[in-house]
Amino acid sequence: MSLGLSPEEWTAVRLSLEVATRSVAVSLVPAVAMAWVLARTRVPGRTLLDALVHLPLVVPPVVVGWALLMLFGIRGPIGAPLHDWFGIRLVFTTNGAALATAVMSFPLIVRAVRLGLEHVDTGLEAAARTLGAGPLDRFVTVTLPLMSPGILAGAVTAFAAGLGEFGAVITFASNIPGETQTLPLAIYSATQTPGGEAMAARLAAISFALAVAGLLLAELLARRMGRWLGRG
Amino acid sequence: MLEVALRHRFEASAWRAARRDDGFALDLAFASPEAGVTALFGPSGCGKSTVLSAVAGLLRPQQGRVVLGGEVLLDTARGVMVAPEKRRCATVFQDARLFPHLSVATNLRYGLRRAPRDATGPGFEEVVGLLGIDHLLHRRPAGLSGGERQRVALGRALLARPRLLLMDEPLASLDAGRRAEVLPFLTRLRHAARLPILYVTHALDEVDALADRLVLLQAGRVLAEGSVETLSLRTDLPLAARRDAGAVLACTVLGHDPARGLTRLGFAGGELTLPLRDEPVGSDARLRIRARDVAVATERPRGLSTQNLLPAQVTGIGDAPSPHETFVRLAIGPATLLARLTRDSVARLGLVPGQAVWAVIKAVTFDRSGSPS
Amino acid sequence: MAAGPEPARPPAPDRGGGRSIHRRPLLAAAALALPGVAQAQAPLTVFAAASLQDALRDLGKQWESRGNPAPRFSFAASSALARQIEQGAPADLFLSADEAWMDYLQNRNLVVNATRVSPIGNALVLVAPKDSAASVTLGRGADLAALLGPNGRIATGDPAHVPVGRYAQAALEWLGQWQALAPRLARADNARAALLLVERGEAPLGIVYATDAAISPGVRAVATFPAESHPPITYPVAVTRRAEGNAAARDFLAFVTGPEAAETWRRFGFSLAR
Numbered sequence: 001m002s003l004g005l006s007p008e009e010w011t012a013v014r015l016s017l018e019v020a021t022r023s024v025a026v027s028l029v030p031a032v033a034m035a036w037v038l039a040r041t042r043v044p045g046r047t048l049l050d051a052l053v054h055l056p057l058v059v060p061p062v063v064v065g066w067a068l069l070m071l072f073g074i075r076g077p078i079g080a081p082l083h084d085w086f087g088i089r090l091v092f093t094t095n096g097a098a099l100a101t102a103v104m105s106f107p108l109i110v111r112a113v114r115l116g117l118e119h120v121d122t123g124l125e126a127a128a129r130t131l132g133a134g135p136l137d138r139f140v141t142v143t144l145p146l147m148s149p150g151i152l153a154g155a156v157t158a159f160a161a162g163l164g165e166f167g168a169v170i171t172f173a174s175n176i177p178g179e180t181q182t183l184p185l186a187i188y189s190a191t192q193t194p195g196g197e198a199m200a201a202r203l204a205a206i207s208f209a210l211a212v213a214g215l216l217l218a219e220l221l222a223r224r225m226g227r228w229l230g231r232g
Numbered sequence: 233m234l235e236v237a238l239r240h241r242f243e244a245s246a247w248r249a250a251r252r253d254d255g256f257a258l259d260l261a262f263a264s265p266e267a268g269v270t271a272l273f274g275p276s277g278c279g280k281s282t283v284l285s286a287v288a289g290l291l292r293p294q295q296g297r298v299v300l301g302g303e304v305l306l307d308t309a310r311g312v313m314v315a316p317e318k319r320r321c322a323t324v325f326q327d328a329r330l331f332p333h334l335s336v337a338t339n340l341r342y343g344l345r346r347a348p349r350d351a352t353g354p355g356f357e358e359v360v361g362l363l364g365i366d367h368l369l370h371r372r373p374a375g376l377s378g379g380e381r382q383r384v385a386l387g388r389a390l391l392a393r394p395r396l397l398l399m400d401e402p403l404a405s406l407d408a409g410r411r412a413e414v415l416p417f418l419t420r421l422r423h424a425a426r427l428p429i430l431y432v433t434h435a436l437d438e439v440d441a442l443a444d445r446l447v448l449l450q451a452g453r454v455l456a457e458g459s460v461e462t463l464s465l466r467t468d469l470p471l472a473a474r475r476d477a478g479a480v481l482a483c484t485v486l487g488h489d490p491a492r493g494l495t496r497l498g499f500a501g502g503e504l505t506l507p508l509r510d511e512p513v514g515s516d517a518r519l520r521i522r523a524r525d526v527a528v529a530t531e532r533p534r535g536l537s538t539q540n541l542l543p544a545q546v547t548g549i550g551d552a553p554s555p556h557e558t559f560v561r562l563a564i565g566p567a568t569l570l571a572r573l574t575r576d577s578v579a580r581l582g583l584v585p586g587q588a589v590w591a592v593i594k595a596v597t598f599d600r601s602g603s604p605s
Numbered sequence: 606m607a608a609g610p611e612p613a614r615p616p617a618p619d620r621g622g623g624r625s626i627h628r629r630p631l632l633a634a635a636a637l638a639l640p641g642v643a644q645a646q647a648p649l650t651v652f653a654a655a656s657l658q659d660a661l662r663d664l665g666k667q668w669e670s671r672g673n674p675a676p677r678f679s680f681a682a683s684s685a686l687a688r689q690i691e692q693g694a695p696a697d698l699f700l701s702a703d704e705a706w707m708d709y710l711q712n713r714n715l716v717v718n719a720t721r722v723s724p725i726g727n728a729l730v731l732v733a734p735k736d737s738a739a740s741v742t743l744g745r746g747a748d749l750a751a752l753l754g755p756n757g758r759i760a761t762g763d764p765a766h767v768p769v770g771r772y773a774q775a776a777l778e779w780l781g782q783w784q785a786l787a788p789r790l791a792r793a794d795n796a797r798a799a800l801l802l803v804e805r806g807e808a809p810l811g812i813v814y815a816t817d818a819a820i821s822p823g824v825r826a827v828a829t830f831p832a833e834s835h836p837p838i839t840y841p842v843a844v845t846r847r848a849e850g851n852a853a854a855r856d857f858l859a860f861v862t863g864p865e866a867a868e869t870w871r872r873f874g875f876s877l878a879r
Contacts, residue, residue: 069807073806076805091805124331127323127329128331129315129316130319130322132346133346134317141342174793176758192763193765228333229333
């Protein structure tokens with residue numbers, strides 16, 4: 001079923017899904033860790049850390065892309081060792097697009113996870129302690145399952161946002177069909193080309209359908225999760 | 233053997249200011265024996281739950297020392313603080329705190345899985361049978377009633393094979409019906425578990441039913457420590473100001489007379505007769521005889537409806553629970569009873585210490601502390 | 606003011622001086638002397654391709670120092686600007702980076718054909734990071750692919766819609782390198798973005814305008830593409846339909862394309878045909 005899309009257009013769809021999924025996958029563990037630090041610890045400089053986490057939300061995406069280029073580009077402080085020691089390049093690659101997307105949606109996951117964490121009853125964790133559970137044990141057996149609705153919400157939000165991420169991706173990873181030309185970039189290119197409106201409309205419709213599908217899936221998972229957690 | 237000594241000052245805070253509570257200091261020490269139930273009893277806010285938290289390791293007091301069975305769990309002077317997960321002091325909380333994402337069976341096994349290999353204790357089936365929760369095993373905590381949840385919480389704590397069982401007002405959030413349902417299980421547990429138990433409560437009937445020793449707390453300090461029976465006779469304690477103040481007697485069931493609907497109980501000073509009960513002959517029991525329910529007669533009364541009429545000797549008069557009333561101590565053999573009389577009656581009867589009188593006991597509260605049937 | 610039929614009109618109300626009656630003719634004479642001031646003096650809105658940014662700002666300051674209100678500039682990709690004008694954006698002048706987008710507007714009757722001129726020109730250069738040792742002669746058959754190495758990409762505008770990309774494609778086709786290099790393009794959104802990629806070493810080579818290479822300290826121009834390898838790079842200028850009656854717009858266009866501006870254009874690396 002081609003739905004009237006050309007192979008290039010399908011590539012853009014596939015790439016978008018890949019980039020969004022990779023960006024969520026790579027963000028989850030750091031986001032949980034960050035949510036923990038912000039919600040449960042008293043390290044000095046927490047407020048500053050919180051502000052830094054939210055920076056991608058308030059700064060223009062192109063600026064984020066530019067900053068990533070400075071840091072993770074082949075001459076950047078992180079990009080240079082990555083390239084010289086591991087042969088990893090991020091600019092012009094799908095991984096680079098995923099990184100840019102991950103950075104832009106990181107604050108969304110952290111917020112949702114933090115909220116989920118704050119709703120975990122610390123009394124249950126205390127009970128687990130008295131029953132002999134050490135810190136990692138009770139995190140895995142009690143805290144994590146109970147905060148999973150928050151993690152799910154964060155992942156879904158980040159996935160949906162990631163499907164639409166444009167400014168940071170185009171600035172950092174550039175617009176390479178087959179590598180980094182996700183749906184938003186493809187739509188943008190189409191709108192820039194005289195006569196490309198029909199293609200843009202098709203791709204936009206697909207984008208919309210993907211987002212709706214993602215939300216429905218999330219709703220289904222959330223309900224299942226609610227039952228599993230014993231909330232009817 | 234559990235030894236506890238704590239000093240902790242709670243800071244005043246906006247929350248406390250709203251309750252007009254300036255914050256208070258805990259400054260107490262007590263000890264409880266190897267086995268049996270020690271009740272920490274006192275009004276709400278007297279610090280008893282704080283003591284429990286400190287023993288469990290969930291709270292670090294400003295100064296304190298907790299020693300269990302010779303092992304130092306906490307010693308602030310030497311910087312020793314064993315983490316709660318290593319103390320093996322399982323706790324039953326007022327709000328059960330069952331893990332909502334796990335089934336009842338998994339909840340029960342939570343502590344069991346983390347108990348050291350050499351720990352001894354009851355088995356899974358035994359505990360499930362003891363608490364009557366067999367039919368709940370595959371359910372989730374969300375669908376259980378308050379009483380069922382508390383029973384599961386008890387089972388979970390027991391199965392963790394602790395060295396000390398801590399209970400923080402486990403029945404306080406249950407309504408009367410649920411309490412009546414759960415209390416017998418606690419009694420059963422007390423006999424079956426053979427564990428030292430530290431039981432925090434503000435309900436005296438729970439103390440009567442379960443406790444061997446009583447530590448009386450008020451405003452962060454220990455007022456008195458001792459057996460339930462001994463403390464019940466102290467008229468200088470706030471216990472005596474209660475409506476149900478009176479002597480607690482250890483008894484044994486002597487026999488039943490179903491035809492007449494009566495049961496005979498023996499205590500140190502003689503026998504008492506109650507309406508028929510179903511506890512087996514020979515089982516231990518505990519009776520509370522409210523001072524209000526004891527009348528004194530200088531001559532043996534005749535044609536009286538009450539069955540329980542015992543010869544006694546006045547051993548003391550004094551300690552007024554109210555301006556116009558006084559406690560009269562009555563010795564019945566080696567046992568003692570308290571009677572609460574008006575000063576006027578005392579004067580009228582010309583009661584003096586040493587006088588031989590009759591104790592007329594109108595009603596008796598039966599608190600089961602016997603072995604299970 | 607229409608002169609009334611009655612000769613005996615009372616004098617006009619005093620406006621700060623008894624000589625108001627004599628002031629008006631003086632003002633009118635002064636107004637006629639300064640071109641463009643006769644219009645209500647709203648500043649001009651100029652839409653221009655991003656690569657003209659620096660030069661145009663400089664010219665804007667010169668215009669302002671002549672007593673005109675400072676023009677308001679909007680610099681972006683020619684394609685975006687053209688579409689905005691199509692949608693009714695309030696531009697008075699349009700400077701495009703290629704003829705195609707000016708044609709686009711002309712076909713839709715959105716510019717005043719009579720004002721359209723293309724005197725400003727540019728050249729196309731191959732750039733490399735400042736510290737690169739690359740060198741090549743850009744004639745037919747030049748092997749740019751070899752310069753790129755196995756993994757390198759060549760950064761330039763997207764040929765689908767960015768003018769510098771179109772010129773780059775034409776030049777590469779002339780060199781016979783388009784088939785080899787088309788899949789290895791890093792398609793940037795505009796010339797500046799392409800420059801950034803080369804500056805940061807992400808792309809070993811780039812194809813940008815000579816003017817961009819000149820102002821960027823992080824790149825060096827390796828070679829200039831021969832003028833015959835691509836269509837002439839010209840920047841058409843026109844007054845929009847909306848500003849058709851605006852004398853100030855025409856005056857600014859004349860200034861920007863006239864001899865007074867030639868030195869400024871050259872200073873920024875453009876050529877000015879006459």
